Amino acid sequence: MAQETLPDRSPAAGPGDGPGGEPGAGAPSGRLGRLRRGLRSGGRAGWPRTLLAAAAGLLMWPALPPFDLTPLAPVGVALLTLVLIGRTARTGAWLAFLAGAAFFIPALEGISRIGPDGWIILSLVEAAYFLPLGAGIAVVTRLPGWPVWTAALWVAEELVRGRVPFGGFPWARLAFSQTATPLTPYASFGGAPLVTFLTALIGGLLACAAVAVHRARSEGAVHQGGDAGKPPRPRRALLPAAVCLAAVGAVVGGGLLIPTPADGRPVTVAVVQGNVPRLGLDFLGQRKAVLDNHVKATHDLAARVRAGRLAKPELVVWPENASDLDPYTEPDAYNAIDGAVKDIGVPVLVGALTDTPDGEKVENRGIVWDPWTGPGDYYVKRHPVPFGEYLPFRDVLTKLITRFERIPRDFAKGDRSGVMELGPVDIGDVICFEVAYDKEVRDVSRGNLLVVQTNNATYGKTSLPPQQIAMSRLRAVEHGRTILVAATSGISAIVAPDGRMVDRSREFVPAVQVASVPARTSRTASDRLGEAPEWALALLGLGAVCAAAWTARKNEGN
Incomplete structure (x- = not known):
């Protein structure tokens, strides 16, 4: 049967356009005409969809801390x-990019402290990962069961964004918006990727319910104007919406039924936040003052312990950059740290910058400092920050951007995990934004406690420190471990294995937190499964795209 050719009714066809979007009478022709028509209509997507895409990104942003x-x-x-839904892959990619830009620009606002150009560029680079996401969603929504396939594509997007390039930047994942919700317990089974999948699945199911309701109303309107002898079908048409909403309830309810154990051998710990002289990039100009603040806070802790006002800790954690004076080569720094550690009388994990043996690079270390034997085992940050702690394409970029002169030497990359003995327990140490990376945290999860040493002074009073705390809460549940977050200027925190906040500091004040926490040895399903759930879900999404493309080609041939 020959198919009837209808005029193009897409939003791209604006006033003055003929069938298929061709210029009508009096309309400009050629490239200029197409450009003008595109601007009038908001591109092929049309202005309503374009604005709704941006609104979708803005809606997702306040799901993250601090809101x-x-x-x-x-x-x-x-x-x-x-x-x-119903868009071409190309239009879907563009709409998703707009949503990503509307999401990442406010979500990463804290990056503006190092320069508005860096903030906007990074946000747009992150939004670019939504291009294939949007194209994929537009394609797979043509398949049955599409809420599952769209959710899997969100996992695939985060998988790539967290690895490419330069090791990726997995900040602001969907999972990190769900660190104190009924979805959080699922992290103990499939980690952050499973939480992302379920968050996106709920969104897909809500969309599916909305589509079903719209169709039911349309059918109801048709029947009202149709034959009086035919019974209306809106109730039957609403059944898919009810099924979708029931599935949402099952996902949420299932999370509430998952136990999050928080038992274990009690260990008394202390987290020291010495504070920094001032907010911003230049706080490192007073490196000695930063070290002195942490030394003084530890001496004060020891005095309060001797006075019986605080329980004596069995281990103490200092933050990243607590000493930017190399204690191996600076006698004053060594003596100050050693004196504070001897005063408290228990091992202290000291965050320090040290030179590599050849003097060409810097190491960001977490050093186990014993009160009797001094510095011992240490962890070197394995994931230094590109364009922050090391500079790709140094020869070219330093000539173009003078601000990169602030990075005179690259940071070296560590080559082993941060599992070390600290007092009575084994700890798993990660430094700063390594907490955002699944692999880095998973590698150290065999420790009895997890530690996040961080320095947020540059990004203080922005959304980034509370977002980092949210990641730590998810990691606690994911691996069933107490997490100690030590920050130079805040936010420092002690997080229980069930994600509960035991203690939390304010920013830009000295603070010492002491608590008895469980040291655990049991492993979660997420620990045992490793990367398998993430790759399985990502491949599921990719397979759905291939199936949808094959189905579309097959239909075109009929």
Whole structure:
């Protein structure tokens, strides 16, 4: 049967356009005409969808700390999915990029402290990962069961974004918006990727329910104007919406039934936040003052212990950059640290910058400092920050951007995990934004306690420190471990294995936190499965794209 050719009714066809979007009478022709028509209509997507895509990204942003409006994450996913349904892959990619830009620009606002150009460029680079995501969602929504396939594509997007290039930048993942919700316990089974999948799945199911309701209303309107003898079918048409909402309830309810054990051998710990002289990039100009602050806070802790006002800790944790004076080569720094450690009388994990043996690079270390034997085992940060702690394409970029002169030497990359003995327990140490990386944290999860040494002075009073705390809460549940977060200027925290906040400091004040916490040895399913759930879900999404493309080609041939 020959198919009837209909005029193009897409939003791209604006006033003055003929069938298929061709210029009508009096309309400009050629490239200029196409450009003008595109601007009038908001591109092939049309202005309504374009604005809704941006709104979807803005909706997802407040789901992250410090706002913590966590339900907005799946709602934003649902809105973006509705915008992409029925679009071509190319249009879907563009709409998703707009949503990504609207999401990442406010979510990464703290990066503006190092320069507004770096903030905007990084945000747009992150948004570019939404291009294939949007194209994929537009394609797979043509398949049955599409909420599952769209959710899997979100996992695939985060998998790539967290690895490429320069090791990736997995900040602001969907999972990190759900660190104190009914979805959090799922992390103990499939880690952050499973939480992302379920967050996106809820969004897809909400979108599917909205589509079903719309179809039911359309059918109801048709029947009202149709034959009086035919019974209306809106109730039957609403059944898919009910099924989708029931599935949402099952996902949420299932999380509430997952136990999050928090038992273990009690260990008394202390986290020291010495504070920094001032906020911003130049705080390192007073390196001795930063060290002195942490030394003084530790002496004060020892005095309060002797006075019986605090329980004596069995281990103490200092933050990253507590000493930017190399204690191996600076006698004053060595003596100051050693004196504080001897005063408290227990091992201290000291965050320090040290020179490599050849003097060409710097190491960001967490050093186990014993009160009797001095510095011993140490961990070197394995994931230094590109363009922050080391400079790719140094010869070219230093000539173009003078600000990179602040990085005179690259940081070396460590080559082993941070599992070390600290007092009565084994700890697993990660430094700064390594907490955002699944692999780095998983590698040290065999420790009895997890430690995050961080320096947030540059990004203080922005959304980035609370977002980092949220990641630590998810990691606690994911690996069933107490997490000690030590920050130079805050936010420092002690997080229980069930994600509960035991203690949390304010920013830019000296603070010492002492608590008895469980040291655990049991492993979670997430520890045992490793990367398998993430790769399985990502491949599921990729397979759905291939199936949808094959189905479309097959239909075109019929």
